[in-house]
Amino acid sequence: MSEENEMSSFSMLPEACMSYIFSFTSPKDACIASAVSMGFKSAAESDLVWEQFLPSDYQDIIARSVSPVVYSSKKELYFHLCDSPLLLDGGKLSFRLSKSSGKxxxxxxxxxxxxxxxxxxxxxxxxxxxxxxxxxxxxxxxxxxxxxxxxxxxxxxxxxxxxxxxxxxxxxxxxxxxxxxxxxxxxxxxxxxxxxxxxxxxxxxxxxxxxxxxxxxxxxxxxxxxxxxxxxxxxxxxxxxxxxxxxxxxxxxxxxxxxxxxxxxxxxxxxxxxxxxxxx
Missing domain, CATH: 2.60.120.260 (Galactose-binding domain-like)
Structure with missing residues (x-):
């Protein structure tokens, strides 16, 4: 089967199934996938995918922020934490994510x-x-x-x-x-x-x-x-x-x-x- 046919077959999967697969990749891979086609975009940008790239304790970390953290999707939150370090614990500690790995x-x-x-x-x-x-x-x-x-x-x-x-x-x-x-x-x-x-x-x-x-x-x-x-x-x-x-x-x-x-x-x-x- 050619690569084109494989991509076509993959795009025929239910969106939830594609999101589940993308969640095992990386932030970079998910961004690339979202640019491939409109069908991939919705699946690759879903909260299911980007929840996996966030730290498991991200909600506890956000709760310690000195200022409110506003976001409309988990992908938006991910890049917010990469680009805008949070001050935690009354300003004693700064936190951010590594953009490439989510560490x-x-x-x-x-x-x-x-x-x-x-x-x-x-x-x-x-x-x-x-x-x-x-x-x-x-x-x-x-x-x-x-x-x-x-x-x-x-x-x-x-x-x-x-x-x-x-x-x-x-x-x-x-x-x-x-x-x-x-x-x-x-x-x-x-x-x-x-x-x-x-x-x-x-x-x-x-x-x-x-x-x-x-x-x-x-x-x-x-x-x-x-x-x-x-x-x-x-x-x-x-x-x-x-x-x-x-x-x-x-x-x-x-x-x-x-x-x-x-x-x-x-x-x-x-x-x-x-x-x-x-x-x-």
């Missing part, structure tokens, strides 16, 4: 992170930025010891998914001391506080100016991850990754640490730490 992405705001000396006004300043999704960001005024922690329960994440954690930040023009290599890690910590899995990576918040005298002595060789600019104009640096298997393992602990070279640092603004699928 959950979260960002902890700076206030939900454990930042050493963050409540000491001479070291850190809490301020509002219009370009931030959160009410407050943390501005580094002056420290020599940088220690930032974040924590999230694995049960909140999508199952069978390899996640990466990213520190989301900005560097001010008059910044200083941020060329130093930092140690970053993403570790699984169980209730017993026993670390059962993790990695340590070298990262840079700002790329060292190679070949400029004194920095060659401080950073003799540059081996580590460098920051990248995001679509939302913030910068990010990958701290590490973790495969979330069954979602009941414990807590994911994310850390960025610079306590060795002890240069005085300033001009760093922290928005939060984001956990999203590695392929996103």
């Amino acid at each position: 959950k992405c979260f960002m902890l705001c700076a206030r939900e992170l454990s930042i050493i000396w963050a409540d000491t006004p001479r070291y850190w300043n809490w301020k509002t930025l219009t370009e931030s999704r959160f009410a407050e960001v943390a501005e580094l005024l002056s420290v020599c010891w940088l220690d930032i922690h974040g924590k999230m329960q694995t049960r909140m994440l999508s199952l069978k998914t390899n996640y990466a954690a990213y520190l989301v930040f900005k560097i001010l023009e008059n910044s200083g001391g941020l060329y130093s290599p930092s140690k970053a890690s993403v570790k699984l910590v169980q209730q017993s506080m026993v670390q059962v899995e993790g990695e340590n990576n070298t990262v840079y918040l700002k790329q060292p100016p190679l070949g400029q005298g004194s920095w060659i002595e401080v950073v003799p060789s540059i081996h580590g991850r460098m920051p990248k600019e995001r679509r939302d104009t913030w910068m990010e640096i990958e701290l590490g990754e973790y495969f979330n298997d069954e979602g009941d393992e414990g807590d994911i602990q994310m850390q960025l640490l610079e306590t060795e070279l002890l240069h005085w640092k300033h001009g760093l603004i922290i928005e939060g730490i984001e956990l999203r699928p590695k392929e996103d």
Whole structure:
């Protein structure tokens, strides 16, 4: 049977049957199917299909949103959650979906992170930025010891998914001391506080100016991850990754640490730490 005949035979199936089949594909496949013919469009855009692409707990997540979520179909809701991150739990947490996979992405705001000396006004300043999704960001005024922690329960994440954690930040023009290599890690910590899995990576918040005298002595060789600019104009640096298997393992602990070279640092603004699928 030719491909054309196979498509014709498929289109003769009841719409509910076609929707059921499309629900086992992917958001991308469903969008392609809806563009093939009017017969496919109705089936591929049905709530039955797009309900399967949404997280099983999406209703509970929407209920935690600080603002109402209005939608007329499950497909509209899906793309709303992809393109317009929700603020949850009083604005402490940001949530969105990965457009390609429907996997959950979260960002902890700076206030939900454990930042050493963050409540000491001479070291850190809490301020509002219009370009931030959160009410407050943390501005580094002056420290020599940088220690930032974040924590999230694995049960909140999508199952069978390899996640990466990213520190989301900005560097001010008059910044200083941020060329130093930092140690970053993403570790699984169980209730017993026993670390059962993790990695340590070298990262840079700002790329060292190679070949400029004194920095060659401080950073003799540059081996580590460098920051990248995001679509939302913030910068990010990958701290590490973790495969979330069954979602009941414990807590994911994310850390960025610079306590060795002890240069005085300033001009760093922290928005939060984001956990999203590695392929996103």
